[in-house]
Amino acid sequence: MKRLLGFIGVLGVLLAIAFFQAPQSAQSSPTKLASKHVAEKPRIGILQTQSHPALDEIHRGVVAQLRRRGFRDGKTVTIDFENAQGDQSNLQTMAQRFQTKKTALNIGIATPAAQALANTNTQAPLILGAISDPKAAGLVHDNRQPGTNVTGVSSRTPVKQQLQLIRQVLPDTKKLGVIYTSSDPSAQAEVAVLRHLAPQFGFKLHRFTVANSNDVDQVAQLAVQQVQAIYVPSDNTIASALQTLLNHTNQAKVPVFPATAKQVQAGGLASYGLDQYALGVATGNMAADVLQGKTQPAKTPIKTVAKGKLAINQKAAVALGIKLPAAVTKQAQQKGVVYP
Structure with missing residues (x-):
């Protein structure tokens, strides 16, 4: 009888341990999966000043080239796209939202969008999408040696x-x-x-x-x-x-x-x-290089397209x-x- 009671006591202890550990394990598992999921899907912010065919073509080229380089929206990355429709206050709000969301990298299509992103976030890499003169716009110290978190593509009308x-x-x-x-x-x-x-x-x-x-x-x-x-x-x-x-x-x-x-x-x-889609492709390439750790914005010259x-x-x-x-x-x- 004593042996039976002892066995029942040990079994009770084991069941209690299992009972209290199981929920804890079940609760921690989704957290671990979520952390892994977030790590595997960085967020890319794309901010466009407004809509018109030329800028829309740049955006199309950016997304297409990111996809070709393995950064597929909803699968390997989350692409967060915002269009300010020409409203400066919208640009600031959207740029701040990207910072709150902790984007891994931002892309600014047209000068006002790039300026809003640069003024809001000095940490996340910023890739310029077809900016005529990044230095004159106050986005980089030097087009050949940006020296900050900013690099990208410059479009010069011939x-x-x-x-x-x-x-x-x-x-x-x-x-x-x-x-x-x-x-x-x-x-x-x-x-x-x-x-x-x-x-x-x-x-x-x-x-x-x-x-x-x-x-x-x-x-x-x-x-x-x-x-x-x-x-x-x-x-x-x-x-x-x-x-x-x-x-x-x-x-x-x-x-x-x-x-x-x-x-x-x-x-x-x-x-x-200039071929606006090609400008977007060049921008997407530079973004992909930074995301893959091949380049650093501060040491990457602005790529000028003028043909x-x-x-x-x-x-x-x-x-x-x-x-x-x-x-x-x-x-x-x-x-x-x-x-x-």
Whole structure:
């Protein structure tokens, strides 16, 4: 009997230990799995200033290249995308949310988005998605040696090629207008180059500035009365109001030479524009290199893309009564893009 009672006592102790340990083990298991899950799925924040075809193409290229490099949204990473729709206060709020979420890496598409991210978080790597002049925008100390948590891709509109194209298409034009945002450092830098080069091609440059997209309608009406052609720089405000500009220029038969092929497709006449999707791919590559530990932003030079691809819009040419030179059309057919 004593042996039986002893056995029952030992069995009771063992069952008690098992009872109290089992829930503890069950409770800790999900935590361990969750920790492992989080470690395997870093969060990538992508902040875009606003929507228009050129910026949307950059975003598409970024995500596609990240996927090709093994960073698949919902599987190996979580991609957190925010679009501020041109609202500066939205940019700040979204950048702060990324910091709260502890993103492993951020990508800023267009200068205002990149600036908001840089001002909010100085720790997480920041990859610039097609910023015209990172140094002038205060994003890096030096484009060759950033020295901070920031690196990325710089897009430089080939201004000289653009002017050569305008002169080739419009051999008799003298008065060239440019419309840009007065507060946009990237647009200002491009216009500075334009002012220097325009006289070399026989153009008298007329500058028109806007404070926001609401100004484009009135400024466009004024511009078409004073110039024979309009140059549109890399300017997100003008890009978002391009149709407003084209409504006035088409009516006045004033051709527009925009900064990107997407803007030519939307109604511009011609451009030596940068491939926006390719800019996104380059941005995605730099982000993937940082995530894989192959590079460090502080030691990685800004990658500058400045080679344009010719795009022409034949429908726009017919509507404007302009006959595109055969050499221009041939080049676009062979090495660029032709929008019928």
